[in-house]
Amino acid sequence: MNQARPKVAVYKFSSCDGCQLAILCLEDELLTLAEKVDIANFLEARSRVVDGPYDITFVEGSITTEEERERIQRIRENSKYLVAIGACAVSGGIQALRNWIHVDAFVQAIYATPEHIHTLATSTPIADHVHVDLELSGCPVNKRQLLTVIASLLRGRIPDVPPYAVCIDCKLNGTPCVMVAQDVVCLGPLTRTGCDALCPSFGRGCYGCFGPSDMSKPETLAEHLKGRRTATPEIIRRLRGINGWSPKFRAATEKLEKTTP
Amino acid sequence: MLPRVSATVAIPKPDLQQVFDNLRGSRLRLIGPTVVDGAIALGEIERTEQLPIGWSDEQQPGRYRAKHGAEKTYFAFNVGPHSWRRFLHPPRLTLFSAKANGKMTIEHDGEEPPRYAFIGVRACDLQAIAVQDRVLMNGSYRDPQYVARRSNAFILAVNCTKASSTCFCTSMQSGPRVTGAFDLAATELPDVFVLDVGSEAGSQVLEGTSWAPANAFDVGRATEAVQKAERQITREVRTDHLGSLLFEHLESPLWKEVSGRCLGCGNCTMVCPTCFCTTVVDTIDLSGRSERIRVWDSCYTTDFSHVHGGNIRPSLRARYRQWVTHKFAAWREQFGVSGCVGCGRCITWCPVGIDITEVLKAFRSTGVK
Numbered sequence: 001m002n003q004a005r006p007k008v009a010v011y012k013f014s015s016c017d018g019c020q021l022a023i024l025c026l027e028d029e030l031l032t033l034a035e036k037v038d039i040a041n042f043l044e045a046r047s048r049v050v051d052g053p054y055d056i057t058f059v060e061g062s063i064t065t066e067e068e069r070e071r072i073q074r075i076r077e078n079s080k081y082l083v084a085i086g087a088c089a090v091s092g093g094i095q096a097l098r099n100w101i102h103v104d105a106f107v108q109a110i111y112a113t114p115e116h117i118h119t120l121a122t123s124t125p126i127a128d129h130v131h132v133d134l135e136l137s138g139c140p141v142n143k144r145q146l147l148t149v150i151a152s153l154l155r156g157r158i159p160d161v162p163p164y165a166v167c168i169d170c171k172l173n174g175t176p177c178v179m180v181a182q183d184v185v186c187l188g189p190l191t192r193t194g195c196d197a198l199c200p201s202f203g204r205g206c207y208g209c210f211g212p213s214d215m216s217k218p219e220t221l222a223e224h225l226k227g228r229r230t231a232t233p234e235i236i237r238r239l240r241g242i243n244g245w246s247p248k249f250r251a252a253t254e255k256l257e258k259t260t261p
Numbered sequence: 262m263l264p265r266v267s268a269t270v271a272i273p274k275p276d277l278q279q280v281f282d283n284l285r286g287s288r289l290r291l292i293g294p295t296v297v298d299g300a301i302a303l304g305e306i307e308r309t310e311q312l313p314i315g316w317s318d319e320q321q322p323g324r325y326r327a328k329h330g331a332e333k334t335y336f337a338f339n340v341g342p343h344s345w346r347r348f349l350h351p352p353r354l355t356l357f358s359a360k361a362n363g364k365m366t367i368e369h370d371g372e373e374p375p376r377y378a379f380i381g382v383r384a385c386d387l388q389a390i391a392v393q394d395r396v397l398m399n400g401s402y403r404d405p406q407y408v409a410r411r412s413n414a415f416i417l418a419v420n421c422t423k424a425s426s427t428c429f430c431t432s433m434q435s436g437p438r439v440t441g442a443f444d445l446a447a448t449e450l451p452d453v454f455v456l457d458v459g460s461e462a463g464s465q466v467l468e469g470t471s472w473a474p475a476n477a478f479d480v481g482r483a484t485e486a487v488q489k490a491e492r493q494i495t496r497e498v499r500t501d502h503l504g505s506l507l508f509e510h511l512e513s514p515l516w517k518e519v520s521g522r523c524l525g526c527g528n529c530t531m532v533c534p535t536c537f538c539t540t541v542v543d544t545i546d547l548s549g550r551s552e553r554i555r556v557w558d559s560c561y562t563t564d565f566s567h568v569h570g571g572n573i574r575p576s577l578r579a580r581y582r583q584w585v586t587h588k589f590a591a592w593r594e595q596f597g598v599s600g601c602v603g604c605g606r607c608i609t610w611c612p613v614g615i616d617i618t619e620v621l622k623a624f625r626s627t628g629v630k
Contacts, residue, residue: 033547155549162562164559165524167527167528174297176298177610179323180609180611182298182299189525189612190524217577
């Protein structure tokens, strides 16, 4: 990406807007960012839209409607480098809880006029529909990690997005393990870092919002937690909280379900 | 007048503050045990009140509890989540920073090494420092940051007067009595610290304290206190032919069994006081300012064993085996000492409580030796 001002687009799919807000939360760097790139299409930030193709496209949210399924194809065709940002875009997000249940039941129970709701039966990640060049997980994404990605791409470098578990960052930071020292249930050993081990630094357990690390072994931790008197439904609930549809958490929770009376 | 080197003296416990003041007067930053987030960790301290006075700990595989009691003890606990390598071989170290503006301009050439006084170094950890000395200071490749930090460090060692259930220093011949190089080595008694003076610097920091030569009664009580700790140690590793035993069983099904229980999180390597592996990360910001940072790495991460053409240890079985065989077998060939000092941290801080002494016992019982 060597041209003067690469064009950047940010799109929203089914999501809460939190990851787009993470971009806007780059307050100290936002002016520099606007100098270095042309923020060509980012409706949450500005109404001006410059046509594509775009050099870097960030996509927030999961695919939950027929319209979204078509729109992501057009966006992909118009983008050189597509980055899925956040748990929804990477794994289907919280709304992927519908994937285990009949979505019609929700529609009937929640909406006054269910006949107006047109939705797919599933919430799925962007990579299920188009080629994704890079995935940044997190609920929301970490703004430092976002910045690293943009700065690296501007220099033609492969962004450094570590695949290992939160535990490593806890240890680098010197945070005593909350699970060992305080008996707090923590998904850190299963979860990809990127958050700088934020939750344990405040004495609470990781709830897995960055999804599985590359070596994540949820079944092994589940076995251990059962031995510590954490009930299986509670383990399933935690693993499904935000990234339940990611293949590793999904496989582990479905197996746990089968073995629960 | 000051005590001579190798003398044994006693000081009233409150005089430890005078020692702290003297060390700080020599512009040393004091690092010692202090209670952080429910654990007795290591941090910067200035006053003795910041020590874990009255605190103790209970350790089991995968479990640590810090507890406060009525007794005004200063060092009635064992090693915690941190080790001294945090300060001698820091987890993150900026090697240099640079600016890209057509050409590369070096803005900042490394960090000025801090000068430390380490308060309360236990026997196992003193041994661990000696192990890292061999790797980072006395071998063919000297790490200048380590050498500077290590050479300037003042060491106030402390003999353990209790042991945790996870301790096995006696098996690794590293404790509980402090041996090796220290400036002062203290044994805590209810009324006094009995101090072995290990260096000229150790003698000088007693300036202004009401030190007196330790009498036979104090020396006897100190010896008994350390023996009490020794008697509390129950975990054991048989070290005879341990290296060859492991190398002969590289294909044992035990590796798969243990790595099946392992989460692969890397915590054992991160808390180990002798692990020294690092990776180098280059960061860049929007303005083109870049930093090269050296960061602790672990043989449990996949990136660690990813080399040209693929990963040389693709399975967790292979990575677990690498760590254990390096610590207990290959290390001895490579550096002439054991890579394990028996501190027990990898047992306590393993989230699922994998016990290395049990693993080695299992190998022993399958082997012929």
